[in-house]
Amino acid sequence: MAYHHKQSVDNSLGRNKADLILRGGQIVDVHSGRIKEGDIVVNGHRIVGLYDRSPAFVGSNTKIIDVSGKYVLxxxxxxxxxxxxxxxxxxxxxxxxxxxxxxxxxxxxxxxxxxxxxxxxxxxxxxxxxxxxxxxxxxxxxxxxxxxxxxxxxxxxxxxxxxxxxxxxxxxxxxxxxxxxxxxxxxxxxxxxxxxxxxxxxxxxxxxxxxxxxxxxxxxxxxxxxxxxxxxxxxxxxxxxxxxxxxxxxxxxxxxxxxxxxxxxxxxxxxxxxxxxxxxxxxxxxxxxxxxxxxxxxxxxxxxxxxxxxxxxxxxxxxxxxxxxxxxxxxxxHMPYRGRLGIGTRADITIVENLEKFNVWATLRNGELVAQKGHVVNDVQDYPYHENILNSVRIKRTFSVDDFQVRSGAKRQKVRIIEMIPGQLTTGNIIHKLEVKNGFLEADINRDILKIAVIERHRGNNNFSVGYVKGFGIKSGAVAI
Ligand SMILES: [Zn+2]
The missing domain is CATH 3.20.20.140 (Metal-dependent hydrolases)
Structure with a gap:
């Protein structure tokens, strides 16, 4: 245990050479609310030096990234x-x-x-x-x-x-x-x-x-x-x-x-x-x-x-x-080593070009560069999914156009409609009259009243229902989610 602390002390004094130095950035301190220019020194996953520049940190394997003019968050x-x-x-x-x-x-x-x-x-x-x-x-x-x-x-x-x-x-x-x-x-x-x-x-x-x-x-x-x-x-x-x-x-x-x-x-x-x-x-x-x-x-x-x-x-x-x-x-x-840049914190660091649009120049996670100029770097392999996690949609019947028809004996029919509210998850409940053609209720693209269907897909019990929704905005085709 004490050895670990000795390592930490040596890291911060430069007795152990740094893995990475972010040189000359505008360091954003979320505690004091100040921005000060300086270096960030990283050993392993953690920040060991802040603001101070010392040749003692630099060894033959130390990676130095020039971040001058950029904001380090x-x-x-x-x-x-x-x-x-x-x-x-x-x-x-x-x-x-x-x-x-x-x-x-x-x-x-x-x-x-x-x-x-x-x-x-x-x-x-x-x-x-x-x-x-x-x-x-x-x-x-x-x-x-x-x-x-x-x-x-x-x-x-x-x-x-x-x-x-x-x-x-x-x-x-x-x-x-x-x-x-x-x-x-x-x-x-x-x-x-x-x-x-x-x-x-x-x-x-x-x-x-x-x-x-x-x-x-x-x-x-x-x-x-x-x-x-x-x-x-x-x-x-x-x-x-x-x-x-x-x-x-x-x-x-x-x-x-x-x-x-x-x-x-x-x-x-x-x-x-x-x-x-x-x-x-x-x-x-x-x-x-x-x-x-x-x-x-x-x-x-x-x-x-x-x-x-x-x-x-x-x-x-x-x-x-x-x-x-x-x-x-x-x-x-309760993550004391994240969300701030301090001695001993995780070297999870985002470097941005400015504090207006926050154009991200590079991202580091655990002291490793993981993205730069809009692209991931040091990428990981795709995760191999096991067979038993795939093919979870269970529908035991086929559907035809007829399944989505809604019958009505009237000429025009009052219908309860789900009203989408832009920017909100909650929906409204409105009533509109819809035309009936050949005994079936018609969707009304001009008024943006469309059909919506939900099909049970977990247990394959063949349950499904058809309703109407206003506010979706599509004029042709269909969407399946
Ligand atoms: Zn949620």
Whole structure:
């Protein structure tokens, strides 16, 4: 043990030669809120020198990267995402986000859990170890999301399933508790999942993390939800929701997803009302591959936040914004060696060209260069999926056009329609009249009222249903998800 500490001391004094030196960058210190020029010295996975330049660090094997004129930041942390909605494997997701400066991701694999249960989650966790990103997992708390009365999913997660997954090394806590009605009812089997997470993590002397999901919850019910042990929420769509959650002791993840876009509205409120940001983080929740490749990841959210802050005359400081993607999530998840650049911290480092657009120049993870100028470097091999993880779609019948026809005896028929709301996950419920042709209800492309069908694909029980949706915007063809 003492030998390890001797090594650390020798590393920082330059008695051991450095593996890597980032030379002459503008180092962003998220603690003091200062930017100072200097070198960063890395040995192994950790930062051993900061600001000081000494020839003692340089040996024949020391790699030196000139980063003068560039900003050196802690690697970005994604505090809540479902990788499955990116439609990418963990390996390909890493390839997509490392060039955007993300180094740590907390994944909630509740979609794979819905399909394949514990087996699917374990497979994902295993793949995570082989990527260049650092993946942690919150264990899905709600499989199915609410209860089996409302959906037919591939599996059901019991308290025992959750406990067995919490044993895994990369498990960090309980995933978003979507069943908030179950918490405040209260249903004992729902509360047992929270209780067991506290018990198991406490037993291992690790901090429990219980993530939340409570859109619209307020007043006494919100207090009850928090008092059941839930710590964070990423479902705020109004400033009032955000403020009440912070005031009652929650952390709030400000979401910038492909579908749910709450960042602009929430940050405008934060700026206008001068809300303290130390318990705010940026999260994606769901991000599709188009956005990941074309718009980016956390870097895009940071650029958007900087623009809003600039418009406000910097009522929100650049450091506060950067902390929301680095120090704040690291503190929430009890990761003292991530989310900041300090002596002894992990060398997870993102180097950007500027602090406006955050054009990422290079990303380092554990002291290794993993992306540079938009491309991954030192890439990993593709993960070999076992046969038993493939071919999970079970449909035991064929479908024809007739299956999607909706009969009506009327000439025009009143129809209840799902209304999509841009930038929100919640939907509206509207009634429109639709034409009937040859005894069948017609979709109405001109009014953007289209057919939507859901087909049971887990158990092959042949269940399916057809409905109508407004706001999709496609004029021809069909989409299968
Ligand atoms: Zn989520």
């Amino acid at each position: 802690p690697g970005f942390i994604e505090p809540h995402i479902h990788i499955e909605s990116s439609m990418l494997t963990l390996t390909n997701f890493s390839r997509a986000v490392l060039p955007h400066g993300t180094t740590t991701v907390i994944n909630d694999p509740h979609e794979i859990a819905n399909v394949m249960g514990v087996r699917g989650v374990r497979q994902m966790m295993d793949e995570g170890h082989y990527t260049n990103l650092r993946f942690y997992f919150t264990i899905p708390s709600c499989v199915p999301s609410l209860s089996e009365e409302f959906e037919t999913c591939g599996t059901f997660f019991s308290v025992e399933d959750i406990k067995s997954l919490l044993e895994e090394k990369s498990a960090i806590g309980l995933g978003e508790m979507m069943n908030y009605p179950g918490v405040i009812a209260p249903k004992i089997d729902v509360l047992a999942k929270i209780y067991e997470t506290y018990r198991m993590r406490g037993f291992k002397k690790k901090p429990p993390i219980i993530d939340g999901h409570c859109p619209g919850l307020t007043g006494l019910e919100l207090s009850a939800y928090i008092n059941a042990g839930i710590m964070a929420d990423h479902e705020c769509s109004t400033g009032a929701e955000l403020e009440e959650r912070l005031a009652k002791g929650m952390f709030v993840m400000v979401r910038n997803g492909s579908y749910a876009k709450n960042t602009r509205e929430l940050l405008e409120y934060v700026i206008e009302n001068q809300i303290d940001t130390r318990r705010l983080m940026f999260c994606s929740d769901d991000r599709n591959p188009y956005d990941l490749l074309n718009k980016g990841h956390i870097d895009q959210t940071l650029a958007m936040a900087m623009e809003l802050a600039k418009e406000s005359g910097w009522k929100l400081k650049p450091f506060e914004i950067i902390r929301m993607a680095t120090l704040n999530p690291a503190e929430f998840f």
